[in-house]
Amino acid sequence: MNLMVFGAPGAGKGTQAKFLIEKYDIPQISTGDILRAAIADKTDMGMEAKKFMDEGKLVPDSTIIGIIKDTLAQDNCKKGFILDGFPRTLPQAEALSELMENMNISLDKVISLNVPDELIVGRIAGRRVCSNCGASFHVEFNPSKEENKCDYCGSELIIRKDDNIDAVKNRLESYHKQTAPLIDFYTNMGVMVELDGTKDVSEVTADMIDALK
Secondary structure, X not given: OEEEEEEOOOOOHHHHHHHHHHHHOOOEXXXXXXXHHHHHOOOHHHHHHHHHHHOOOOOOHHHHHHHXXXXXXXXXXXXXXXXXXXXXXXXXXXHHHHHHHHOOOOOOEEEEEXXXXXXXXXXXXXXXXXXXXXXXXXXXXXXXXXXXEOOOOOOEEEOOOOOOHHHHHHXXXXXXXXXXXXXXXXXXXXXXXXXXXXXXXXXXXXXXXHHHO
16 A cells, blocks of 8 residues: 655654554655665665755755665565655645656545644654654654654654744744645545544544545
């Protein structure tokens, strides 16, 4: 099953992706993670990305697409994958669509978690992220079993630097401007499923699994 989890920052993508990983035993493809891995492994695309990053420049879409191509070709993606955090813009979505078509890979579902901005701002204030594996928790809605300890790897939970109200409002503004139009793109492809992300975490998970049956 080839999936994409979609939604504004703080909508719960990371939390729900973890449930999908466990249930379907497929890897999560986060652009940040695969970029760091490509640089660590010194792949051609990783070294190209590092060159831009060392110069303080954004990594171009073509390089990101190249790294995603390398990732999708790996054995652990044969059963499926969950794309998280990419694409963010319409040109990226079009490039990804062309790449997957060339690789004879189809996108089965795009799950969009819909949450109003004002609720997201409140959510972000209580978000805690694992310093090691990146798992996401919330002090009220999705607390870890042991305070400030990750349920998955036991590492310390931290507050991300960009999880402050001003930064969140800027990220939401960018999301609505750049990323929200992708809903129409994937709706036209016939793969978009929009879910109410304001529900309890377990209810959202149940709705998501139901939509994937």
